[in-house]
Every structure is written in structure tokens, then in C-alpha cells.
Amino acid sequence: MTNPSSSAVLRLLGANARLEERFSGGLGALHGLALKEVLLLMHLEQAPRQRLSRIDLAKRLYVSPSTVTRMAAPLEKLKMVGREADPRDARLAYVVLTKAGLELVTNARATLEVMAADVFRDRWTKPEIATLAELLGRLTAGQPGELG
Amino acid sequence: MTNPSSSAVLRLLGANARLEERFSGGLGALHGLALKEVLLLMHLEQAPRQRLSRIDLAKRLYVSPSTVTRMAAPLEKLKMVGREADPRDARLAYVVLTKAGLELVTNARATLEVMAADVFRDRWTKPEIATLAELLGRLTAGQPGELG
DNA sequence: CCATATTGCTTGCATATGGAAATATATCGG
């Protein structure tokens, strides 16, 4: 009915909805954080000096700057991130991963890896998973600071 | 750093965010509807007698029943869908695609196919797109009424 | 046949989010 390109796009939307549902529950229950909060911490973890401006975080998370402001506030209260100014540019307010945040994201990553493996447990071979990862990587390529 | 399963999941989340951004703009501008509304109409289009209960729509769209109620209301005002009761079960309130709705979804599908093709324009061969669609299909399999 | 449980739908409430506006700072062109 639809051509392969449309099919791929439509299925991607569906697969995403299913995965978000699945991961939100598990990660939230285990670590007390929503999937999106864990992703924020993961981006910080892989950034130089484990810090990013709110604007850069917004780009990496595909959300608006205001959303980053509001996501960072509770994480700051929980001491998972800190706030630091740039000595050269007083406009910038970096979100910095704390030691506690690093610990949490390390654990959350392990949980995520277990859950991800579970997604592919049945009916998937290793090369197929690798192929999927490679092809999806092409869709996100060109952006700075991709996860995975 | 991460294993292939995690990599695939993380990239899927990222790719989805990028695609939603891209498609929301285009579809919205051309047809006045959000991507999610178009998906609702597409599910109706492919359903028997072009109608679905709100519960079934919710499952297909991966949203809550209340969201379906609220999504259907404006579409009904626009005469894109109608509301019909089931003669056997008075609890059911079907969302039925109207003639105008069918026209719109036909046009929107064409737009979507053009935009989808554009996503893969560079650096993708036909077999690669087909492989991606097939692998993603496996992630959504088992659900009734998948699109694409 | 009736009481109870289940199902489909809607509404109230709390939360999440994007966009516009406001503010502060930095950069650029003369």
C-alpha cells in the first residue's frame, strides 16, 4: 500500500511509542527518574568536562530551551546536576553532572542495557541488531553529541 | 561504549524526535493538521468500514482513551470524522471517517510519502530502506492495525 | 432475575511542553 520509505517512517513512529512506554516504566521505577531525565544525564556524562549549556542540551534532547530549564531544576534539587557560570560569557549557565549524578547515570545505563537487550531477545540475531543500529544511526547522523 | 541493543534503542529515540520535528511542520502547514491527527485518520482509513471505537484508536495510536476523545472532537467539528453508535452495544462510540476526511487523508498520505522519500534521499539505497522498514516492522509486530 | 464486575467513554485535575516576551550579556559595524 505504502512505499518503503513511508513504511519505514510510520513504523519508526510506532516503534518509538512502544519503546518509550516500555522504558519509562522500568527506568522510573528503578531509579526514580523519567527516561528523558536519564537521557539528559547521559548527554552530560559524555560531554567534555561533563557539562553542557542549556541550549546545547536542548539541541541534543530535541526539546525547547524552556523545557531544559524546567527539567534541570528538579535534578539540581536532587543534587544530580549543578549549575555553573562560564567565566568568559556570563550568559551561559552550564548544567554540570555531579558525582551523585554520575553514579545514578551509570546504574541507569546498566538498567537500560538490560532492557534494551530484552527488546531484541526473541526473533533477533546479533547482526540484525547491529544493522538496525547502523541504519538508525544514519538518520541521526550529523548532530553533535549523539548517544549510543 | 554501549552495546548494539542499547545503541539501537537510543538511536531510535533520537531518530524519532528528528522525524517528528520534520513531519509536524510540513504536514501541519500543508493540510492544517498535526501529524498525530493525520495518523488517526490513517488508522480509520484502513479499518473495516473506516471506523474504530475510541478504545481501539487509543491502542493503535499508543495514547490514552481520554486523548482520543479530545483529539476526535476538533476533527468532528471540521467534519473529518463523524460519530456513530453501535446498534448492539450502546457503550461504543465509533469514530467514522467522512468523505472529507478520506479526501484529506489521501492528500496527506501523498505529502507524507514525498517527505518520507526525502528523508532517505541522500546516502540510502533502496534495499537499505527496505531493510530498515522490515526491521522496524518487527518491533511493532503483534499489534492489530499497524500503519505502513 | 439480581447483584457484582467489567467495559467504553468523558471530565477534572495535575503535569509537561513549546512559543513569545522579557532580561541580561555579548558581538559587530561603524
Added chain:
DNA sequence: CCGATATATTTCCATATGCAAGCAATATGG
């Protein structure tokens, strides 16, 4: 150096969404 422009962040407002509660209708078990 100065005014105009651009950038980073926050706040206000409108919208979207899930969940729990409520209601109506159906199914179930005695």
C-alpha cells in the same frame, strides 16, 4: 566607544496529555 543585533536563559501563557473518578451500558455468576 556606541548603537544595533545576536545569543542564552527564564517566565508567562496556551495547549496537550495521562490518570483517577464518575457515569452509562453490558456481561457474568449465582
